Amino acid sequence: MADSIIINRDGKLNQPLLTSVDDDDEENKDLASKVWTESKKLWHIVGPSILSRLSAYSMNLITQAFAGHLGNVELAAVSMSVTVIAGFNYGFLLGMASALETLCGQAFGARRYDLLGIYVQRSWIVLCSCCFLLLPLDIFASPILKFIGQSDEVAELSGVLAMWLTPLHFCFAFQLPMSRFLLSQLKTQLK
Structure with a gap:
């Protein structure tokens, strides 16, 4: 590759866009170590x-599995409340927290x-406000489900x-921004 370096009239070095075949083998070995x-x-x-995500989703799965042992109506109710209502609220809050x-x-x-803390505090306020706006979905879940x-x-x-899952939504309002805050600083190590 030292042969292919060209020097301009200005004295600046130019390197070719393509390299020789011998250089490719060395770069491939280098590429594998870089990928690793x-x-x-x-x-x-x-x-x-x-x-974290696997453990959070497995809690819902285990809850539904135990509700299935109680009966069909209980399984359907847990499925509707956890998957549909809490899932909708979680998805909405997750989307709002993604901007953070x-x-x-x-x-x-x-x-x-200094802006990191300000952004997290603002997102807590915004997401808590959204939780209050989503609260009628929990309060009026029975009439809404009957209507559909x-x-x-x-x-x-x-x-x-x-109604029993309502505190979970307010928990999301604090947990989702905090996880984004820590993830942006690469504070994800398990110690």
Whole structure:
């Protein structure tokens, strides 16, 4: 490759766009080690997040499995309240919190650490406000489910369960921004 370096009239070095075949073998070996190194870094960052998500979703799965042992109506009610109502609220709050990931990442990259705390506090206020706006969905879950055609027995039991799941939504309002805040600073290590 030393033969292919060209010097301009101005004295600046120009390197060719294509390299020889011998250089490709060396770069491929180098590429494999680079991919391995980057993969380890990626799993170091993403691994705890994956573990967190798996444990959160497995709680819903285990809850529904135990409700299935109680009876069909109870399983349907738990499914409706956990999957539909709580799932809708979680999805809405997750979407709102996703903007914080970009803001915190930019503030951390720009070394504006004071903005990190401000963004998290603002997102707590916004998401708590959204929780209050979503509260009628929990309070009026039974009439809403009856209106869309669910049986009275399932709708009534789902409404009771939705009321018990209301604190979970307010928990999401604090947990989702905090996880984005920590993730933007690469604070995901399990120690």
